[in-house]
Every structure is written in structure tokens, then in C-alpha cells.
Amino acid sequence: MNNHLADFAQTLAELKAQGQFRQLPQLDHQGKMIVKDGRTMLNMSSNDYLGLANDDALKSEFLKNYGENLPHFTSSSSRLLTGSFAIYEQLESLMASRFGREACLLFNSGYHANIGILPAVANKKTLIVADKLVHASIIDGIRLSEADFVRYRHNDFNHLETLLAKHQAHYQRMIIVTESIFSMDGDVVDLRQLVALKHRFGNVMLYVDEAHAIGAYGNTGLGIAEQQGCVQEIDFLVGTFGKALASMGAYVVCDQLIKDYLINKMRPLIFSTALPPLCVAWSTFLFEKLPHFATRRQHLHQLSKKVRCFFRENLAQSILSESGIIPYIIGDNQKTVATALALQQQGYYCLPIRPPTVPKGTSRIRVSLTADMTEQEVDAFLTTLMEFEQQQCK
Numbered sequence: 001m002n003n004h005l006a007d008f009a010q011t012l013a014e015l016k017a018q019g020q021f022r023q024l025p026q027l028d029h030q031g032k033m034i035v036k037d038g039r040t041m042l043n044m045s046s047n048d049y050l051g052l053a054n055d056d057a058l059k060s061e062f063l064k065n066y067g068e069n070l071p072h073f074t075s076s077s078s079r080l081l082t083g084s085f086a087i088y089e090q091l092e093s094l095m096a097s098r099f100g101r102e103a104c105l106l107f108n109s110g111y112h113a114n115i116g117i118l119p120a121v122a123n124k125k126t127l128i129v130a131d132k133l134v135h136a137s138i139i140d141g142i143r144l145s146e147a148d149f150v151r152y153r154h155n156d157f158n159h160l161e162t163l164l165a166k167h168q169a170h171y172q173r174m175i176i177v178t179e180s181i182f183s184m185d186g187d188v189v190d191l192r193q194l195v196a197l198k199h200r201f202g203n204v205m206l207y208v209d210e211a212h213a214i215g216a217y218g219n220t221g222l223g224i225a226e227q228q229g230c231v232q233e234i235d236f237l238v239g240t241f242g243k244a245l246a247s248m249g250a251y252v253v254c255d256q257l258i259k260d261y262l263i264n265k266m267r268p269l270i271f272s273t274a275l276p277p278l279c280v281a282w283s284t285f286l287f288e289k290l291p292h293f294a295t296r297r298q299h300l301h302q303l304s305k306k307v308r309c310f311f312r313e314n315l316a317q318s319i320l321s322e323s324g325i326i327p328y329i330i331g332d333n334q335k336t337v338a339t340a341l342a343l344q345q346q347g348y349y350c351l352p353i354r355p356p357t358v359p360k361g362t363s364r365i366r367v368s369l370t371a372d373m374t375e376q377e378v379d380a381f382l383t384t385l386m387e388f389e390q391q392q393c394k
């Protein structure tokens with residue numbers, strides 16, 4: 001082996017020694033169940049919050065619309081060259097009108113959106129002020145930008161305000177960046193307070209990533225911004241199609257001028273082949289139906305409430321979650337891994353989440369509920385957890 005490979009091998013060995021070595025699991029999917037190593041388990045780690053990805057009736061209905069004439073399987077090019085298809089603009093105008101905003105722009109993924117928008121709109125006279133716990137894709141976007149960067153303590157708006165006040169005079173523009181629902185605690189941000197801060201400081205723009213909220217929250221499924229009545233006030237309202245919307249891709253809802261600016265400046269949009277028209281057609285098909293999935297949203301919220309109450313009352317968890325993402329915090333790394341494996345043996349596909357993904361001493365099972373779970377399934381899961389907890393106490 002030459003030195004390069006020895007170097008990489010050593011790093012991998014260190015990861016293994018720390019229990020941090022990652023591998024791609026071999027999974028088979030059967031509806032809401034996951035089959036791994038011959039064991040069939042209820043998927044408790046899914047992002048398919050509305051259960052749409054597993055709905056065969058929706059797939060058939062979609063395919064029937066087209067018969068033999070399916071949309072293209074590839075766009076073959078960036079949208080700025082030959083990769084522009086009418087279905088893109090149809091979905092963008094549908095979304096802009098649903099959100100009641102001027103414009104919407106589609107991207108290949110949430111990762112593309114987050115690594116592209118901030119570098120396009122931030123320059124040396126910009127300060128990005130981000131929540132401490134924002135997603136890795138946002139961190140990568142900030143790193144790619146020319147802007148200066150500070151972080152505020154998670155969801156601590158006093159700290160945010162202090163930072164804005166301290167830096168206001170030194171920057172032409174400050175951009176507050178947050179998610180609306182955070183992926184590890186399932187806590188929901190009060191976006192109205194951020195809007196108030198934006199207006200107080202004047203030279204502030206607001207960037208909100210609704211990856212975990214779009215589809216699953218809000219009266220018509222438009223996310224936390226809809227639920228809290230502040231869709232109009234968010235400069236960059238970003239979301240992905242890969243989670244509750246059961247497709248692939250992402251979007252920003254924004255002013256037309258911002259859209260024009262991104263088309264001119266945003267490198268992951270300009271220099272990457274656009275999504276397959278087939279995929280955009282599927283996204284459009286589901287997005288059109290989004291208001292009609294209210295029953296699924298209600299069911300998800302009922303299940304979530306039940307699990308949160310149970311965790312609080314029977315498992316002594318101090319619950320920050322106000323969503324269907326509900327962590328069962330165990331603390332110790334090894335105990336968390338053992339609990340996840342034991343749950344898998346009982347038929348629940350639960351995964352251990354450890355530092356550095358979460359702060360030290362807060363290793364956890366991240367329970368993620370979906371609308372296609374039944375109340376009986378969730379009850380049985382809670383009973384199993386309770387039995388584990390009682391065994392631990394003995």
C-alpha cells in the first residue's frame with residue numbers, strides 16, 4: 001500500500017475504534033416495514049411523514065394519467081441550456097400561487113438549495129447569523145460563501161438579538177438562518193419572533209429551511225410558516241420534496257427579483273443537470289393534492305401527541321418536541337446502541353444517534369412517526385419501550 005491508502009486506512013481504523021464507522025445498510029422495503037438481515041421491522045426512522053411514499057394507489061393514479069406517454073426520465077441538461085421543460089414552470093407557478101408569493105424556484109435537492117442560495121446572495125459585506133444546530137448542508141453553503149459567519153445558541157433569540165445589535169453597523173446585510181423544525185429534537189421555532197427581529201433591525205433577511213415541516217404542518221400542508229401566518233415575511237422559504245412530499249428535489253419560495261438573481265448567480269442551479277421531468281411531474285401530482293391530505297396530517301399529529309405525552313409521563317423525558325420527531329434520550333452511547341438493537345429485535349427499526357450528531361451525553365433514539373402508522377402499532381411500540389425501561393430499573 002502506498003502512503004495515501006495507509007493514511008486513509010488509519011483514519012477508518014480510528015473511526016471504527018470510536019464506534020463512528022459508517023456503512024451503507026442493506027435494506028429491503030415493504031411498505032412501512034423495513035426488512036434487514038431477514039428481520040421485518042416497522043420503520044421508526046422514516047422521513048415519509050405523510051406515508052405517501054408507500055401509497056401504491058397514488059402511484060397507479062399518477063401512472064394512469066400518462067399511459068404510454070410518460071414524461072422524460074432525464075432533462076439531459078441544466079435548465080439554463082436545453083433542460084427546461086414546461087412541467088418545471090407549472091410546478092413553480094402552482095407553488096408560488098399556493099404560498100401567495102411572487103415566485104418559486106426548483107432545485108435538484110435540499111442539499112443543492114442550501115449550498116447554493118447563500119453563496120449567491122451573500123458577499124463580503126454580509127453577515128450570516130445561523131442557529132447553532134442548522135443542517136450540515138447549510139453549514140456547507142455558509143462555508144462556500146464569502147460572508148462572515150456567527151452562530152447563536154440554539155433557538156436563543158436573546159443571544160441572536162445581541163449578535164445582531166453588535167454587528168449591525170459593520171455589515172450591509174445580515175441573514176438570519178434557521179430551520180422551522182429541528183431534526184434531532186423535533187422542536188418548532190417561533191418564526192414570528194424572527195420576523196419581528198428582522199423588521200426591528202432593518203438590514204436583515206430571513207432564511208428558513210422547512211425540510212421537516214413542508215407537507216406535514218400547516219392547514220394546507222405548507223409548513224410551519226403557514227401555521228404561524230408568516231409566509232409573506234420570509235425572504236428565502238426553502239423546503240425539500242424528499243421527505244413528506246415523497247419525491248426528490250427542493251424549492252425556494254421568494255420574490256421574483258430574488259428568483260431572477262438566483263438564476264443568474266446560483267452555481268448548483270446553473271451548472272447541474274435539472275431534475276428528470278418525470279420526477280417533477282410526480283412532485284406536481286402530489287403537491288396539487290397537498291390540501292387534501294389533512295386527514296393524514298391530523299392522524300400524524302394525534303400519534304405525535306400521544307407519544308410525547310407518554311415519553312413525558314412514563315419515561316421521564318423532558319420533551320422539547322412539538323412534532324412527530326420525538327427523541328428518546330438515553331445519554332450513554334453504548335446503552336443507546338444496545339437499546340436500538342434490542343428494539344430492532346422486537347420489530348422496530350430504531351437507530352441510535354450519538355455525538356457528534358447530537359451534544360455529548362444526549363445520545364438518543366430518534367423516533368420519527370408517520371401518518372401510515374396505526375394507533376395500535378404505536379401503542380405496541382410504547383409498551384415495548386416501557387418494558388425495557390422497567391428492566392433497566394431492576
Ligand SMILES: *Cc1c(COP(=O)(O)O)cnc(C)c1O
Nearest residue numbers: 109110111135137209211240242
Ligand atoms: C434533509 C434535509 C436537507 C437535505 O435535503 P435533500 O433534498 O435530502 O438534499 C436539507 N435541510 C434539512 C434541514 C434537512 O433535514
